[in-house]
Amino acid sequence: MLSIEENAKLSEVGRGTAMGELMRRYWIPFRLSSDLPEPDGDPVKVTLLGESLVAYRETSGKVCLIQRHCAHRWSDLFYGRNEEGGLRCTYHGWKYDGSGRCIDMPTETEDSSYKDKIRITAYPVEESGGVLWTYMGPPEFASEMPRFEYLNVPEDHRHVSWNWQENNFAQAIEGGIDSAHSNFLHATLDQYHRTEKWVEEGRRTQNLRDLYHARDQHPKFFSEDTDYGVMTGARRDTGEGQHYWRFNLFLMPFYTMPPSAKTLKFFHAFVPIDDVNVQRWTFTWSLDAPLRGDQVQEWRKGSGLHAALEPGPDHIPLRRLANDYLIDRGTQRTRNFTGITGTGEQDFSVQEGMGPLTPRHKEHLGTTDVGIIKMRRRLLRDATALEDGDAPRSAADGGVYHLRSGDILLESSAHWMDDARVREIMTATW
Ligand code: FES
Numbered sequence: 001m002l003s004i005e006e007n008a009k010l011s012e013v014g015r016g017t018a019m020g021e022l023m024r025r026y027w028i029p030f031r032l033s034s035d036l037p038e039p040d041g042d043p044v045k046v047t048l049l050g051e052s053l054v055a056y057r058e059t060s061g062k063v064c065l066i067q068r069h070c071a072h073r074w075s076d077l078f079y080g081r082n083e084e085g086g087l088r089c090t091y092h093g094w095k096y097d098g099s100g101r102c103i104d105m106p107t108e109t110e111d112s113s114y115k116d117k118i119r120i121t122a123y124p125v126e127e128s129g130g131v132l133w134t135y136m137g138p139p140e141f142a143s144e145m146p147r148f149e150y151l152n153v154p155e156d157h158r159h160v161s162w163n164w165q166e167n168n169f170a171q172a173i174e175g176g177i178d179s180a181h182s183n184f185l186h187a188t189l190d191q192y193h194r195t196e197k198w199v200e201e202g203r204r205t206q207n208l209r210d211l212y213h214a215r216d217q218h219p220k221f222f223s224e225d226t227d228y229g230v231m232t233g234a235r236r237d238t239g240e241g242q243h244y245w246r247f248n249l250f251l252m253p254f255y256t257m258p259p260s261a262k263t264l265k266f267f268h269a270f271v272p273i274d275d276v277n278v279q280r281w282t283f284t285w286s287l288d289a290p291l292r293g294d295q296v297q298e299w300r301k302g303s304g305l306h307a308a309l310e311p312g313p314d315h316i317p318l319r320r321l322a323n324d325y326l327i328d329r330g331t332q333r334t335r336n337f338t339g340i341t342g343t344g345e346q347d348f349s350v351q352e353g354m355g356p357l358t359p360r361h362k363e364h365l366g367t368t369d370v371g372i373i374k375m376r377r378r379l380l381r382d383a384t385a386l387e388d389g390d391a392p393r394s395a396a397d398g399g400v401y402h403l404r405s406g407d408i409l410l411e412s413s414a415h416w417m418d419d420a421r422v423r424e425i426m427t428a429t430w
């Protein structure tokens with residue numbers, strides 16, 4: 001439970017708010033490279049941390065991100081002409097380059113230096129891993145790009161997507177690190193009877209999750225602060241003198257990395273559009289082989305954790321709040337808990353179902369929520385520290401993001417965080 005004031009501090013991301021200033025110390029993924037496919041192509045509206053911006057790919061191929069409104073009389077530059085090295089306002093023709101300088105002002109005489117005094121907000125853009133990233137903080141504190149393993153694997157080993165989600169970013173992060181919900185939200189109705197089948201399957205595949213996940217329905221949760229954020233371990237008793245551990249990571253300031261298969265990894269980013277909307281990113285990468293074409297095709301159509309999307313620039317999910325996620329009550333009665341198709345969409349239904357900003361002063365947290373409590377405390381603590389002049393260390397060292405999540409079997413006596421084998425499965429090599 002958080003007080004109303006703490007909840008506001010956790011959730012509000014506009015310029016000048018504690019959390020908003022913290023977020024602005026990190027590089028932020030904001031669009032796919034393919035959202036802006038060609039030089040001098042169509043500009044795209046972008047809202048990030050409550051700021052109205054427009055992105056365009058200029059003649060040289062570089063992507064620029066500038067404020068949406070023209071300095072002259074506030075016309076919308078989204079309607080601007082993307083032409084030869086800049087974006088020109090259609091109202092009176094003022095033209096801006098990617099650094100926010102006004103480079104042409106046809107309304108003034110040629111000898112006027114007025115244009116040299118005009119500067120609009122512009123943010124630097126990096127293109128990496130098929131994703132456009134920006135940094136919106138004070139230039140003198142520019143952080144390091146997070147060195148995710150995803151960004152280093154060959155192009156055919158990775159896939160990324162994003163979708164619009166209608167709720168505050170923090171409740172989406174909570175869903176991302178909540179290991180307790182998959183037995184319900186993402187489960188089929190016969191799951192408890194399937195334990196034996198899973199174990200059988202596990203013997204064949206040696207997949208730890210299949211072998212041990214269902215044996216203990218009451219995992220114990222442990223959570224610790226780390227240099228990148230918060231690590232949560234879910235411990236299940238195997239009944240054979242060992243513990244089955246699954247690790248779930250929260251990485252500052254909005255990433256989650258759940259345990260995944262041995263060679264196919266993923267993480268999410270929950271990037272605040274404003275206080276009540278979020279971009280939900282899903283980054284998937286393969287450690288051992290190029291991704292199969294048919295698999296990527298399926299993801300593009302919306303499967304696994306990638307959501308099915310309506311066509312259009314805003315990546316609106318096909319199954320969304322406005323159409324009740326196309327819930328099928330018959331399926332809910334007979335086949336799965338939700339009656340909703342898609343793991344991502346099932347997540348949206350509970351996260352958006354809380355309302356745009358969940359009232360955390362009304363909740364009743366239980367033993368499975370230790371990681372969520374720790375994550376909130378970490379964000380609030382780092383935001384307060386920054387208010388006091390103490391910058392977050394994870395922003396200065398992109399190397400802390402160079403890791404994986406996973407699961408492991410340990411003797412009951414082993415300590416989960418200190419064990420060398422745990423560190424080994426979390427070590428990224430690309
Ligand atoms: S409002 Fe943009 S040039 Fe006048």
Ligand SMILES: [Fe+2]
Nearest residue numbers: 175181186347
């Ligand atoms: Fe989920």
